[in-house]
Amino acid sequence: MAETTSQPTPIESAIHAVKDAVAGLRKTALNLVHRGHKATMVDFGGWDMPVSYAGLIAEHMAVRTGVGLFDVSHMGDIQLRGPGSLAAVNQLCMNDASKLQVGQAHYSAMLYPDGTFVDDVVVHKLSENDYLIVINAGTREKDVQWVRKQIGHMGGVHVNDFSDFYTQLAIQGPKAEETLQKLTDVDLSEIKNYWFKWGKVCGLYNVMIARTGYTGEDGFEIYIPSDEPTSGRVWGEVLAAGEEFGIMPCGLGARNTLRLEAAMALYGHEISDTINVFEAGLGRYAKLDKPSFVGREALLEIQDAGGPKRKLVGLEMIERGIGRDGYPVFSVSGEKIGEITSGSPAPFLKKNIALAYVPVEHSGVDGVVAVEIRGQMVKAKIVATPFYKRPKKLV
Amino acid sequence: MAYPAGYKYTKEHEWISIDGETGTVGITDYAQNSLGDIVFVDLPKVGDTLKAHAVFGSVESVKAVSDLYTPVSGTVLEINEALTSAPETINTDANNTWLVKLELTDATELDSLLSSTEYDTFISEETGH
Numbered sequence: 346m347a348e349t350t351s352q353p354t355p356i357e358s359a360i361h362a363v364k365d366a367v368a369g370l371r372k373t374a375l376n377l378v379h380r381g382h383k384a385t386m387v388d389f390g391g392w393d394m395p396v397s398y399a400g401l402i403a404e405h406m407a408v409r410t411g412v413g414l415f416d417v418s419h420m421g422d423i424q425l426r427g428p429g430s431l432a433a434v435n436q437l438c439m440n441d442a443s444k445l446q447v448g449q450a451h452y453s454a455m456l457y458p459d460g461t462f463v464d465d466v467v468v469h470k471l472s473e474n475d476y477l478i479v480i481n482a483g484t485r486e487k488d489v490q491w492v493r494k495q496i497g498h499m500g501g502v503h504v505n506d507f508s509d510f511y512t513q514l515a516i517q518g519p520k521a522e523e524t525l526q527k528l529t530d531v532d533l534s535e536i537k538n539y540w541f542k543w544g545k546v547c548g549l550y551n552v553m554i555a556r557t558g559y560t561g562e563d564g565f566e567i568y569i570p571s572d573e574p575t576s577g578r579v580w581g582e583v584l585a586a587g588e589e590f591g592i593m594p595c596g597l598g599a600r601n602t603l604r605l606e607a608a609m610a611l612y613g614h615e616i617s618d619t620i621n622v623f624e625a626g627l628g629r630y631a632k633l634d635k636p637s638f639v640g641r642e643a644l645l646e647i648q649d650a651g652g653p654k655r656k657l658v659g660l661e662m663i664e665r666g667i668g669r670d671g672y673p674v675f676s677v678s679g680e681k682i683g684e685i686t687s688g689s690p691a692p693f694l695k696k697n698i699a700l701a702y703v704p705v706e707h708s709g710v711d712g713v714v715a716v717e718i719r720g721q722m723v724k725a726k727i728v729a730t731p732f733y734k735r736p737k738k739l740v
Numbered sequence: 741m742a743y744p745a746g747y748k749y750t751k752e753h754e755w756i757s758i759d760g761e762t763g764t765v766g767i768t769d770y771a772q773n774s775l776g777d778i779v780f781v782d783l784p785k786v787g788d789t790l791k792a793h794a795v796f797g798s799v800e801s802v803k804a805v806s807d808l809y810t811p812v813s814g815t816v817l818e819i820n821e822a823l824t825s826a827p828e829t830i831n832t833d834a835n836n837t838w839l840v841k842l843e844l845t846d847a848t849e850l851d852s853l854l855s856s857t858e859y860d861t862f863i864s865e866e867t868g869h
Contacts, residue, residue, distance in 0.1 A: 385776070400831075401802045402777040598776070598803050667780055667800055690779045690802050719798070719805075 368393075373418035374512050374576035382594055390483030392419045395596040404599035405692040408560050412518035412587045413595035414580070417559075418571065419482035421508035423492055426475045429501030434476045437495055438468055439622065439640060441632040445470040450539050450555060452630055455491060456640030460621040460647060464488050464612055467557060469541060477507075481612045495639060512576040516583060517564030517603075519735075520590035525565050527586040529554065533565070547579045559600060561607025562735055599692075606691050608659060608700065608730035614670065614686040615657055615700055623653040624702065655683065656708040659730035660716070662697035666723035668716040674701050675715040675722065682707050685716065691732060698732050699725070743768060744835055748850055749859035752809040755835070756842075758850065763814060763842045767799065770863050772834040775801040781823040781830070783839060788816045790842065792849050797839070799830065812849035814842030 370393040379386065384395035395416070397404060407413045425433050434442040440453035447470050455463040464484045469477040480488045489506050496502055516525050522533050531544030531554055541555035546567055558564040569579050584592055601611070610616045615625055622631050622644055631644055647653060662668055668688040676682050688699030699716070707714065710729050715722040747755040753771035756763045772778065780800035790796045790810040797808040818841040823829065830837045844850075854862060 385774075396803070397776055400777050402779075405802075602802060667805075669805065690800075692777075692802060 371419070373416055374571050374573045375416045375418065375580055377573070378577050378580055379416065379594075384594070384596060387597065389419070389597055390481075392482055394419060395594070397596040397598045398594045401596070401598040401602065402692045404593050404595040405602050407591060407593040408518040408562055408564075408595060408599065408603055409693045410519065411590045412516065412520035412524050412564075412592045413560075413599065414583050414587065414592060415515040415517065415595050415600055416512070416580070417515050417566070417600075418512045418576075420513055421480040421482065421485035421488060421506070422511055422513075422568075423478045423480060423489060424471075424476070424505040424507050425478065425492075425496075425502055426505065427502045428474055429499050430474050430476050433496040433499050433502040434468060434478070435635060436499070436638055437492060438466060438478070439631040439638055439644075440468065441635055442468055442470065442476065447472050448540055448542060450541060450557060452539075454616070454622065454627065454630065455488065456622065456638070456644075457618060458639060458643060460623075460640045460643035461618045462612065462616040462620065462622075462625075463491050463618070465610060465616055465627075469553075469555065479513075480508075484612060510571055511568040512571045512579070513566060513568055514579065514583065515558055515560075515564060515566045516587075517558045517560040517562050517595075518590075519563060520587065520592075521562075521564040524583065524587040524590060524592060525554070525567070528582055536565075538563075547582045549575065549579070559609060560603035561609065561731065561733055562603070601687075602689055602692055605687050605689055605698065605700070606694055606731070606733035608732055611687060620702070621647060621653065623647055624655055624657065626657050652705070654705060655702045656705050657686070657700055658703055658708050659728045659732055660685070660688070660699040660701050660714070660725040661728045661732075662699075662716070662723060662725045663713070664724045666716070666718045666721065667697045668699040668701075668718065668723070668725060672699075673717045674703060674725075675717060676707060677713055677715060679715075682714070688716075694732055696732075700730070703727075742835070743856040743859050745856045747835075747856060748811065748853035749856065749862075750809055750811050750853060751862060752807075754809060754811050756811040756850075756853065758844075758847075761844055761847070762817065763812060763844050764838045765811060765840050765842065766836075766838045767808070767830060767834055768859070769834040771806070772831050775799065775804060775806055776831075777802050778827045778830045781827045781839065783819045783823070784816050786816050786819060790814055790816065790840075799827070808839065810842075811853055812842070812847075813845040815845070817841045817843050 379395040387396040438453040450469040454465040467479045529546045536556045546552040553568040672685045674683040683703040685699045685701045691698045712727045753768045782798045792813045795807045
């Protein structure tokens with residue numbers, strides 16, 4: 346068995362660098378660290394990212410029962426700054442940023458005029474007239490172009506693409522707070538869910554620490570400088586701090602199964618430029634009482650017309666089989682009614698689960714449908730989402 | 741990574757070991773490692789006739805589905821029922837975890853399979869290592 350934490354030799358690194366350059370893959374500052382952990386790497390939206398290290402199930406369970414560490418530096422960061430920034434954010438995004446206090450964040454989305462998704466985002470209010478919008482990796486360039494196009498005519502706002510400035514680490518799980526607390530002077534117990542503070546982390550001043558994540562678990566995301574030595578050092582210090590809790594580096598594989606158990610949307614799957622906000626079940630984040638935002642008129646029309654025709658539902662396989670992305674869904678009478686957007690075994694729940702779009706008349710909980718799995722019809726039941734909800738903390 | 745010398749291999753990453761007229765089939769360590777945590781195995785029925793190179797079942801990990809290809813033609817004598825409840829055994833010991841036992845139709849088909857050294861070379865070329 347090979348030593349699992351050895352660094353690649355300079356020759357190996359050089360070979361990887363040349364291959365990746367030829368493939369046109371982008372890398373985070375931690376790329377060599379991942380290779381040093383012998384991670385299985387994958388092309389994720391043009392990024393060379395770790396899909397798993399020790400094993401997807403073990404990583405998934407570490408986050409549900411202890412703590413896991415993710416490199417999510419491929420995510421993008423757009424800053425909107427200036428006296429016109431609130432108006433700009435509120436025109437671009439469906440949620441109401443005027444409700445945010447300094448140090449608070451919320452889930453939101455940028456929409457096309459027809460009410461479908463440019464991207465889902467998390468908006469952070471850094472200070473008065475200063476917002477940070479965290480966007481998805483695969484849509485970075487598109488999003489930045491979209492932001493500039495939509496608000497180019499608006500005065501008093503400056504757009505900065507800070508995507509390459511940060512290494513973004515997610516420390517997730519019930520032991521995330523105890524792990525990160527060892528490395529910072531900020532009292533983490535004072536940071537509420539979807540709030541953030543700045544403080545010293547691993548000796549670095551002014552690091553943004555947000556109580557956010559994409560796992561359905563408690564946890565933090567920290568934003569540190571994106572140079573390789575700093576990124577590698579902080580990565581190592583977080584792993585050392587979490588050692589007593591069995592921390593594991595976690596890849597995109599576990600990130601996907603964790604977010605699926607929590608029924609959180611993934612761009613290109615549950616949300617896209619052909620799916621609208623109401624279909625995705627995200628209407629509660631669309632503040633139609635705002636006077637204006639891109640997509641608002643279309644959403645009002647959909648609402649006036651009686652709501653969406655199809656709906657995102659949770660499925661649990663009741664017969665033996667795993668429904669996966671793109672598999673067709675049928676009614677019990679054999680009529681094709683929809684498609685799975687994400688489907689996988691759920692490592693913590695130990696069930697085979699999926700999210701799927703089906704017509705509203707077929708979307709009732711406990712309804713039985715069939716998923717076509719390589720030519721076989723396999724029964725599934727519609728269940729309430731999220732599939733997994735973390736236990737409430739006692740204090 | 742060791743591939744037992746007594747086995748024969750396919751380019752689709754199955755192994756077969758031969759005992760008289762009976763062939764025992766599994767997937768290689770390389771295959772289990774590429775798939776990751778195996779959670780589901782779909783196998784044929786005892787008595788089914790399998791044709792060489794045809795799909796005879798599938799293995800699924802959390803993240804992927806992979807078809808199983810028949811190394812050589814034969815009739816299914818036995819399937820490894822234990823894999824239904826413990827498919828992860830394949831991850832622990834791929835070389836010794838069998839999927840099906842076949843009664844071979846034509847033993848000469850074995851000649852077209854890879855030896856362990858040939859398979860090892862094939863993997864090296866595939867992965868560029």
